[in-house]
Every structure is written in C-alpha cells, then in structure tokens.
Amino acid sequence: MKRQMSGAKMIIQALKDQGVEVVFGYPGGAVLPIYDEIFLQNDIRHILVRHEQAAVHAAEGYARSTGKPGVVLVTSGPGATNAVTGMTDALLDSIPLVILTGQVPTFMIGNDAFQEADTVGITRPCTKHNWLVKDTDKLSEIIHEGFHIATSGRPGPVLIDIPKDVQFADGTYVPPKKVDTSRYQPQIKGDIEAITALVELMEQAERPILYTGGGVINSGPAASQLLRELADASGIPVTSTLMGLGAYPASGKNWLGMLGMHGLYEANLAMHGCDLMICVGARFDDRITGRVEDFSPHSKKAHIDIDPSSINKVVHTDIPIIGDIGHVLEDLLKIWKSRGRKVKKPAIGKWWKQIDEWRAVDCLAYKQEGKVIKPQYALERLEALTKGMDRYITTEVGQHQMWAAQFLGFDEPNRLMTSGGLGTMGYGHPSSLGVQLAHPDALVINISGEGSWLMNMQEMGTAVQYRLPAKQFILNNERLGMVRQWQELLHGERYSATWQEALPDFVKLAEAFGAKGIRVEDPADLDDAIMEMIRHDGPVIFDCLVEKHENCFPMIPSGAPHNEMLMGNAETQGVIGNTGAVLV
Known part of the structure; x- marks a missing residue:
C-alpha cells in the first residue's frame, strides 16, 4: 500500500529509515516545515549549532568517529553558503555527509527571492553529487539514493536542495528497499591478476614500505585489522598520512610514524629510499609527496584505492588496483599465504637496520627549560596522562595539528578527527562536539591554537546547551x-598579520558561556591542570600559554624532495639529507 505524506514528513521518515539518530542544523524560513516535523517526533535528535559551518564540521566529527553518515539541515541562501566550507572539507577528506538545504518555492526560483541562492550550482564542485528536488513524489527516492552515494565507494558529501513548496506538498513515500541504486555501484573487488603481481613484487622486495591513508579507515575496522596482519606477518614498515593515523597502531612494531611535510625523519627517508612502495588508501597529496618528480624515485609503486580517479592522477603507478581496501587486503593476504608467505627476510632485516639508524637522529627532540611551556611538552604530558583512556582527539589546523600528529599516539582507527585536504581552521571545536555526541562517555579533546579556535568559538554555546563535556x-x-x-623561514622574518594583539581572557570567556576555564603557564603546574581538565564533568577551555616562537620540525620546504628536511634539534639545525649530513 502506498503511503501518502507531505514532503517534510517524508524527509523525517527517510532519515528514520536510514537509521539516522542525530541531525546538526540551524533553522530558517525555507526549512520551517521540516523543523515542525522534527518537533512532532522523538526518534531523531536535533542539535542546534550557532553557525552552519559548525553544523557540517560537527557532522564530520560524528561521521569520522562512528563510520556512519553525518546529517546536516540548514536553510536556503546564507544557510547553504555558510555550509560550503564544511562540504569542501568533507569532499577532500572523504567524509560521508548528507546535507539537506531549504530553497525558495519552485515558482520563485530565478527571481532573486529573499534568501535565494543557486545552491546546486554553488555546491556542484564541493559535493560528490547534488540534487534540486522539484517533485515531492521523487523526494524520498533521492534522499535514499543520496545516502547510498555518500557512503559507497570513496565516501563524500551529497546535498539535496528542497524548495519550500515541495516540503508542503503531498507525495508518495518510497522505502529504501524499493529504490534502485544500480546507477552507482563502485568496484569493490580488486583484480586478482594485479593483486598477484603485487604479491610477486613483495616476495622480491628488499626495501618495501606500506604507505597508508584515510581510505583504510573509511573501509571499516576489518581493513585496519587486515593491514596490521599484513604488516606484522611480512615485516614491512608502515607509515601513514595524517588522515590514516590509527589504522596501524602507533605502538606497533612496524610503525615509522607519519610522513610528509612535517612527518618523521625516518618515515620520509624510508619513503625516499624504498624499492617497493605499496600505497593503501591514500591519494599522493602534495603535503606527502613534496617534489613529485623526486618522490620515492627508486621504487616500484602499487596503488590500492576504491576511487579510480585517484589512480595515476599525481604519481605514476606500476600496479594499479581499484577496489575496497578491506576486500583487496583480504585477497592479497590469501594469495601471499598460499604462496608460502615469502619475503626476503635478510634484506628486510638490513632495511630495518638502516631505518633504526635514521630513528637515532631523534627528529622530534626538543628541550623543556625554564618557566615557559614548550608546546611539544604540553602534548607529551597530555599523551602520558590520557594514554589508555577511551580517548578521541580532534584538532584545528596549524602547528598544533602537526605536533598532535607527532606526539600523540593513535592505536585504533577513528580516534583522530582532523582537517587534512582543505586545512580548515575552525574545524576542530565543532567536530569535537559531534564526536562527543556520538561517544557520550568518552574523553574528547580538541587540540587547538588560539587563532583557529576563535573561528568557531561560538560553539561553546552548543557545548553548554547539550551538556557536551x-x-x-x-x-x-x-x-x-x-x-x-x-x-620566519621563507620570508625574511617579516611577520605580516600574524600577531593577534587583542585576545580574550579564555578563562573568563569559558565562564561567560557557563563552562569551566583553566589557565596554565608554568611547566610545573601542567600535570595538575591537565588532570583538573580531565576530571571536570563538563566542557572546559584549557588555555595553555606556550613558547611564542617555537617552530614545528621536521619540515620539508615547499618544493623540496623527501630527503631534504629542515631539522629543529640543536644537533641537526639546518637541512639534513639521506646520508645524515647537514646540508646548510
């Protein structure tokens, strides 16, 4: 029997049928019928943010930490345009989102009506797919298809623009099982011949490396487990992008640390010197490759990815394998085991000896002296005091983000939420609220700089209103x-527009919102202050005054290859090359 209902009711029914538990949003005239339906039910929780950008980032945090799609509801015009940054962030980092936007009535589209914008046109480049729904009878099918597209293949954001008259009108509701999703069916299984060819290269490699990315995490927990099994059984070293941290445990015996512009010395030199690079769910981002023509110059390259457009886009691949990471790794392990689990153990042992020599450089070394807190020390103490807890970390963007990647250990996937591809300042605070909502009993910490944090400071109101600690x-x-x-390093110490002369008192700011504020500036007080923050059962702003001109090292200068890094510790100031010599 067909079910007739209004478009607004249809939207809520579709979200329920998709298993949605929470929606992040901000109301306005063009979505009032939907908000009325939200009021009339109790199955879906709505979180009122203070800015539409924050709604999308909160949904990203929710999605990344759970593996479920995040859902956003905003009004037309500025509601939709304010969400554009979050959509682009999710597109670049492959985060599954469904964004519902209101639109002026269909008969007013094109008349420059109040709060009208060409939302579909504006968001076409920053979504995986988008729709303008003009027929209520098609609305439920489009919503179900949107969830399918957002979560299948390489995940990403989709947008559904819904005029107000479509929300009021009645139509026929179609349940998810009756929707044809055959138009978009990404390839899941990898080509067995290509996987076998990769196994043959693994058997002959003397300096192999696994270069892993966020695709491993997006594939689900099984993919991370298979990656761990492959690395531990074969003895192949593992490095990762920022987005892939936690897919292989930081405490694992084969872990090299993050690679790239602010990656570890040993990880970057291993990437530069390998003879077989197996890229698993990463996209050869420019922050990883440095100068492309000198990236991993001596290696055969395999690339496993579910997104065909990522293959050979930046770096030529000798063995391309299109498929879901979990399925491909499962087949790869089966084939490798069936052929006798062969690797060149003596050669790989020699490779590890070389890596250990690079590790001895101790590229993250710093000195905590005097009465000023070094940012590295603050994160080192945070790691020591929270290790082993049920902990989720979000970050803003900047030096603190890189220090968090360097000094915090992630042993499980979905525990780090950060803006990778777009580098969005203001991401971390709302993202932490989405994570906290998904994991109410966990310890959620947003690592931030004061500049990034001020971009979405208003979300303290959201934290307090919904008791998100x-x-x-x-x-x-x-x-x-x-x-x-x-x-300092590239522009002759001409500090143009980088000093914020008027900062708030963060303790008073926290109290003004009804939260707790803690300020610490003496290293001797740091541990007690961190424990006070952890033990407080509500939201906290922790203002940690740190060294003002500390630099984040190692650092590959823009346009340089992996084996040329700026180093920060006193023993290796300058640029250090793969021989271990300083190249100042």
Missing part, C-alpha cells in the same frame, strides 16, 4: 603559528 586544549602562542613559521 568536550575539552578545548588551546596551545596559546598569541601568534598564527604556522604562517609565522613560514614567514
């Missing part, structure tokens, strides 16, 4: 630290 851990250097670092 996420901790805002601000490394406050009163500078836009990463930009200032580039100005």
Whole structure:
C-alpha cells in the first residue's frame, strides 16, 4: 500500500529509515516545515549549532568517529553558503555527509527571492553529487539514493536542495528497499591478476614500505585489522598520512610514524629510499609527496584505492588496483599465504637496520627549560596522562595539528578527527562536539591554537546547551603559528598579520558561556591542570600559554624532495639529507 505524506514528513521518515539518530542544523524560513516535523517526533535528535559551518564540521566529527553518515539541515541562501566550507572539507577528506538545504518555492526560483541562492550550482564542485528536488513524489527516492552515494565507494558529501513548496506538498513515500541504486555501484573487488603481481613484487622486495591513508579507515575496522596482519606477518614498515593515523597502531612494531611535510625523519627517508612502495588508501597529496618528480624515485609503486580517479592522477603507478581496501587486503593476504608467505627476510632485516639508524637522529627532540611551556611538552604530558583512556582527539589546523600528529599516539582507527585536504581552521571545536555526541562517555579533546579556535568559538554555546563535556586544549602562542613559521623561514622574518594583539581572557570567556576555564603557564603546574581538565564533568577551555616562537620540525620546504628536511634539534639545525649530513 502506498503511503501518502507531505514532503517534510517524508524527509523525517527517510532519515528514520536510514537509521539516522542525530541531525546538526540551524533553522530558517525555507526549512520551517521540516523543523515542525522534527518537533512532532522523538526518534531523531536535533542539535542546534550557532553557525552552519559548525553544523557540517560537527557532522564530520560524528561521521569520522562512528563510520556512519553525518546529517546536516540548514536553510536556503546564507544557510547553504555558510555550509560550503564544511562540504569542501568533507569532499577532500572523504567524509560521508548528507546535507539537506531549504530553497525558495519552485515558482520563485530565478527571481532573486529573499534568501535565494543557486545552491546546486554553488555546491556542484564541493559535493560528490547534488540534487534540486522539484517533485515531492521523487523526494524520498533521492534522499535514499543520496545516502547510498555518500557512503559507497570513496565516501563524500551529497546535498539535496528542497524548495519550500515541495516540503508542503503531498507525495508518495518510497522505502529504501524499493529504490534502485544500480546507477552507482563502485568496484569493490580488486583484480586478482594485479593483486598477484603485487604479491610477486613483495616476495622480491628488499626495501618495501606500506604507505597508508584515510581510505583504510573509511573501509571499516576489518581493513585496519587486515593491514596490521599484513604488516606484522611480512615485516614491512608502515607509515601513514595524517588522515590514516590509527589504522596501524602507533605502538606497533612496524610503525615509522607519519610522513610528509612535517612527518618523521625516518618515515620520509624510508619513503625516499624504498624499492617497493605499496600505497593503501591514500591519494599522493602534495603535503606527502613534496617534489613529485623526486618522490620515492627508486621504487616500484602499487596503488590500492576504491576511487579510480585517484589512480595515476599525481604519481605514476606500476600496479594499479581499484577496489575496497578491506576486500583487496583480504585477497592479497590469501594469495601471499598460499604462496608460502615469502619475503626476503635478510634484506628486510638490513632495511630495518638502516631505518633504526635514521630513528637515532631523534627528529622530534626538543628541550623543556625554564618557566615557559614548550608546546611539544604540553602534548607529551597530555599523551602520558590520557594514554589508555577511551580517548578521541580532534584538532584545528596549524602547528598544533602537526605536533598532535607527532606526539600523540593513535592505536585504533577513528580516534583522530582532523582537517587534512582543505586545512580548515575552525574545524576542530565543532567536530569535537559531534564526536562527543556520538561517544557520550568518552574523553574528547580538541587540540587547538588560539587563532583557529576563535573561528568557531561560538560553539561553546552548543557545548553548554547539550551538556557536551568536550575539552578545548588551546596551545596559546598569541601568534598564527604556522604562517609565522613560514614567514620566519621563507620570508625574511617579516611577520605580516600574524600577531593577534587583542585576545580574550579564555578563562573568563569559558565562564561567560557557563563552562569551566583553566589557565596554565608554568611547566610545573601542567600535570595538575591537565588532570583538573580531565576530571571536570563538563566542557572546559584549557588555555595553555606556550613558547611564542617555537617552530614545528621536521619540515620539508615547499618544493623540496623527501630527503631534504629542515631539522629543529640543536644537533641537526639546518637541512639534513639521506646520508645524515647537514646540508646548510
């Protein structure tokens, strides 16, 4: 029997049938019928943010930490355009989102009506797919198809623009099982001949490396487990992009650390010197490759990815394998085991000896002296005091983000939520609220700089209203630290527009919102202050005053290859090459 209902009711029914438990949004005239239906039910919880950008970032945090799609509801015009940054962030980092936007009535589209914008046109480049729904009878099918597209293949955001008259009109509701999704069916299984060819290269490799990315995490827990099995059984070293941290445990015996612009010395030199590079769910981002023509110059390259457009886009691949990471790794392990689990153990042992020599450089070394807190020390103490807890970390963007990747250990996937591809300042705070909502009993900490945090500071209101006890851990250097670092190293110390002269008192700001504020500036007080933050059962702004001109090292200068890094510790100041010699 066909079910007739209004478009607005249809939207809520579709979300329920898709298993949606929470929607992040902000109301407005063009979505009032939907908000009325939200009021009339109790199955889906709505979280009122203070800005539409924050709604999308909160949904990203929810999605990344759960593996479920995040859902956003905003109004037309500025509601939709304010969400554009979050959509682009999710597109670049492959986060599954369904964004519902209101639109002026269909008969007013094109008349420059109040709060009208060409939402579909504006968001076409920053979504995986989008729709303008003009027929209520098609609305439920489009919503179900949207969820399918957002979560299948390489995940990403989709947008459904819904005019107000479509929300009011009655139509026929179609349940998910009756929707044809055959138009989009990404390839899941990898080509067995290509996988066998990769196994043959693994058997002959003397300096292999696994270069892993966020695709491993997006594939689900089984993919991370298979990656661990492959690495531990074969003895192949593992490095990762920022988005892939946690897919292989930081405490694992084969872990090299993050690679790339601010990656570890040993990880970057291993990537540069390998003879077989197996890229698993990463896309050869420019922050990883450095100068492309000198990236991993001596290696055969295999690339496993579910997104065909990523293959050979940046770096030529000798063995391309299109498929879901979990399925491909499962087949790869089966074939490798059936052929006798062969690797060149003596050669790989020699490879590890070389890696251990690079590790001895101790590229993250720093000195905590005097009465000023080093940012590295603050994160080192945070790691020590929270290790083993049920902990989720979000970050903003900048030096603090890279220090978090360097000094915090992630042993499980879905535990780090950060903006990778777009580098969005203001991401971490709302993201931490989405994570906290999904994991109410967990410890959620947003690692931030004061500059990034101020971009979405208003979300303290959301945290307090919904009793979300996420901790805002601000490394406050009163500078836009990463930009200032580039100005110091590359622009003759001309610090143009990177000093914030008028910062709030973060303790008073926290109290004004009804939250707790903690300020610490003496290293001797740091541990007690961190424990006070952890033990508080509500939201906290933790204002940690740190060294103002500390730089984040190692650092590959823009346009340089992996084996040329700026080093920060006193013993290796300057640029260090793969021989271990300083190249100042």
